[in-house]
Amino acid sequence: MFNALVVDHTDSARTVRVQTLDASDLPEGDVEVEVLYSSLNYKDALAVTGRGKIIRGELPFVPGIDLVGRVVASDVPEVAPGDVVIQTGWGLGETHWGGYAGRQRVWARHLVPLPEGLTPLDAMVIGTAGFTAMLAVQTLEEHGVTPDRGEVVVTGASGGVGSFAVALLARAGYHVVASTGSASAHTYLTRLGATRIIPRDTLGQGPQRPLDSARWAGAVDAVGGATLAAILSTLDRHGCVAACGLAGGVELHTTVFPFILRGVVLAGIDSNTCPNDRRRQIWKRLAEAVSEDLREQILARIISLEAVPEASEAVLAGRVQGRIVVDPRA
Numbered sequence: 001m002f003n004a005l006v007v008d009h010t011d012s013a014r015t016v017r018v019q020t021l022d023a024s025d026l027p028e029g030d031v032e033v034e035v036l037y038s039s040l041n042y043k044d045a046l047a048v049t050g051r052g053k054i055i056r057g058e059l060p061f062v063p064g065i066d067l068v069g070r071v072v073a074s075d076v077p078e079v080a081p082g083d084v085v086i087q088t089g090w091g092l093g094e095t096h097w098g099g100y101a102g103r104q105r106v107w108a109r110h111l112v113p114l115p116e117g118l119t120p121l122d123a124m125v126i127g128t129a130g131f132t133a134m135l136a137v138q139t140l141e142e143h144g145v146t147p148d149r150g151e152v153v154v155t156g157a158s159g160g161v162g163s164f165a166v167a168l169l170a171r172a173g174y175h176v177v178a179s180t181g182s183a184s185a186h187t188y189l190t191r192l193g194a195t196r197i198i199p200r201d202t203l204g205q206g207p208q209r210p211l212d213s214a215r216w217a218g219a220v221d222a223v224g225g226a227t228l229a230a231i232l233s234t235l236d237r238h239g240c241v242a243a244c245g246l247a248g249g250v251e252l253h254t255t256v257f258p259f260i261l262r263g264v265v266l267a268g269i270d271s272n273t274c275p276n277d278r279r280r281q282i283w284k285r286l287a288e289a290v291s292e293d294l295r296e297q298i299l300a301r302i303i304s305l306e307a308v309p310e311a312s313e314a315v316l317a318g319r320v321q322g323r324i325v326v327d328p329r330a
C-alpha cells in the first residue's frame with residue numbers, strides 16, 4: 001500500500017486528493033519502482049490545477065512528470081532490483097501515471113540510470129527544469145554561441161528552467177543577463193551567476209521594431225509570446241534563442257527579418273521526447289556541472305503529496321523561486 005495524488009472526477013467536479021493505492025492499481029510497465037522523489041514543474045502545476053490540458057490519459061490519473069526511484073521489480077535484463085533510475089518526460093504524468101505516488105510502474109526504455117555524483121534528491125532538484133536548461137545550453141553551443149560572442153539573456157530567470165540556465169551558463173563562462181519579474185530575486189540571481197538583471201517588462205512589451213539594435217549573442221527563453229518576439233528582434237548576427245517555455249504566452253508574432261538579415265536561429269527545445277542517448281549525455285553533463293552548493297541554492301523546499309495542489313497555485317502565480325521537490329513518502 002502506498003499514497004498517491006490522484007486526479008479524478010465526479011459527476012459534478014474534478015477532484016485532486018491523496019489516496020491509498022496498491023500495486024494492482026498501477027498501469028502497465030516492465031519496471032516497478034519505489035518512488036524516492038518527484039518534483040513540481042510548471043507543467044505539473046497546470047496538470048494538477050487543471051488549468052492546462054496536460055493530462056491526456058484516462059482519469060483517475062496520477063500526475064508528476066519527473067521521478068527518481070529504486071527498482072523493486074523488473075521484467076527486463078537491463079534494469080535490476082536495487083538500481084536507482086530517473087524518468088523525466090516520455091509522457092510521464094501526461095499519458096502515463098507519474099511521480100506523485102509512493103510506487104510506480106514504468107517502461108525500462110524511458111529510464112536513465114542515476115548518474116554518478118548525484119543523489120536521488122539532487123536528481124529531482126534538477127528534474128525536467130534542470131534537464132531542459134542543460135539541453136538549451138547545449139543547443140546554444142551547437143549553434144556557435146560561445147562565451148566570447150557577448151551577453152546571453154535568460155527569461156523567467158527565477159523559475160526552475162531559468163535558475164538552472166543562469167547558473168549553467170555562468171559556470172560555462174558566459175555573461176548572463178537575467179530577465180525577471182520578481183524584484184525579490186535579484187540577490188538570488190546574482191548569486192547564481194547573473195552579471196546583470198533586467199526587469200521582465202523590458203522584453204515583455206514585445207519588439208519595438210522588426211529589427212532592433214543587436215543586444216544578445218544568445219538567449220534561453222522560458223516565457224514565449226511577446227518576450228520571444230522581442231528577443232528575436234534584438235539577437236545579434238547568427239545568434240540563437242533556445243525556446244523552452246510559454247509562461248508569458250503561446251503566440252509568436254514576428255517577421256522574417258531576424259532570420260534573413262541576421263541569420264538568427266530559433267531553436268525549439270523539447271525535453272519530453274529528447275532521444276535517450278542525448279538524455280544520458282545531458283544527465284552526465286548535469287552531474288559534472290551542478291555542484292552541491294548550487295543544488296542547495298536552487299532547492300526552494302521539499303513538500304508532501306498533500307501540499308502539491310497549493311504549491312501548484314504558487315507556481316502558476318510566479319511566487320516560487322527555484323525548484324520544489326515532492327517527497328511521496330512524507
Ligand SMILES: NC(=O)c1ccc[n+]([C@@H]2O[C@H](COP(=O)([O-])OP(=O)(O)OC[C@H]3O[C@@H](n4cnc5c(N)ncnc54)[C@H](OP(=O)(O)O)[C@@H]3O)[C@@H](O)[C@H]2O)c1
Pocket residue numbers: 040041042043128129132155156157158159160161162179180181182185200204222223243244245246247248249269270271272315316317318320322
Ligand atoms: N520545452 C520543454 O521541454 C520544457 C521543459 C520544462 C519547462 N518548460 C516550460 O518552461 C517554462 C518554465 O518552466 P519552469 O518549470 O521553470 O516554471 P517556473 O519554475 O514556474 O518558472 C517560470 C518563470 O517564468 C516567469 N513567469 C511566470 N509567469 C510569467 C508571466 N505571466 N509572464 C512572464 N514571465 C512569467 C517567472 O520568472 P520571473 O519571476 O523570474 O520572471 C517564473 O518563475 C514553462 O512554460 C514550462 O512549461 C518547457
